[in-house]
Amino acid sequence: MRTIVDAAYTGGNKSALSVKKPKVVFVLGGPGSGKGTQCANIVEHFGYTHLSAGDLLRAEINSGSENGTMIQNMISEGVIVPPEVTIKLLEKAIMESENDKFLIDGFPRNEENRAMFESVTGVVPEFVLFFDCSEEEMERRLLSRNQVAKWVGRVWSWVRWGNGQTWFEPKCGRVDDNIDTIRKRFKVFVDSSLSVINYYNSKGKVKKIDAGKPVAQVFEAVKAVFTPIDDKAAA
């Protein structure tokens, strides 16, 4: 028997999300602006489920799915995966969760993502949390993220550095946290993702956060957005 979850990921005509009607907050911002870090804090304090589009895509690669190689190549180049792939993964994750409120982190990345998500699922976000941060700061954070992951991981192999030389060193962390791909991701953010933020801004749905400050200070600003709509605080 086909369940409602099957319908979500086998692409039935009507998305199962139009029945579940989840509450969705889109979390957007440049690469390394701190979306994942702050989502973890929001989950802990406000009971949302965090769905990172990038993490779902990376899990799809690791699952050995037929789309895995295509996704891997696109992520390594810092470009955006076709929306039907990402939307299917998001639908499945939402349907498999018992929660009804979700932070969708790193999606929609462009107008095509946005328009297809709204038309396929019928879900419109409650609001969009936008982490605003300078490229200099984001670059610093991303380069240091890979350094930490690399030395902690200790899986050694040949790695190609930005200058073309290869070295034997621990290979882990994110394949796209290298300076070449980081710059491409910044360009994709400016060329494609900012228009999504502008779209929701024109609908009065954007809550902009100064994300260049230390983590705790950024979270104070985030709390000020979520506390007034918190179910527990309202009860």
Ligand SMILES: Nc1ncnc2c1ncn2[C@@H]1O[C@H](COP(=O)(O)OP(=O)(O)OP(=O)(O)O)[C@@H](O)[C@H]1O
């Ligand atoms: N406010 C902050 N100040 C300094 N470092 C931070 C701050 N927020 C996050 N970081 C660090 O910066 C790195 C990137 O943060 P995070 O993974 O949360 O960003 P992201 O926006 O989710 O990135 P991506 O878009 O690449 O997934 C991490 O190493 C994290 O620990």
Ligand SMILES: Nc1ccn([C@H]2C[C@H](O)[C@@H](COP(=O)(O)O)O2)c(=O)n1
């Ligand atoms: N909606 C999305 C989200 C992510 N991707 C791809 C392209 C990104 O560079 C990569 C990593 O995402 P992050 O973890 O930094 O949010 O995943 C996409 O194609 N579409």
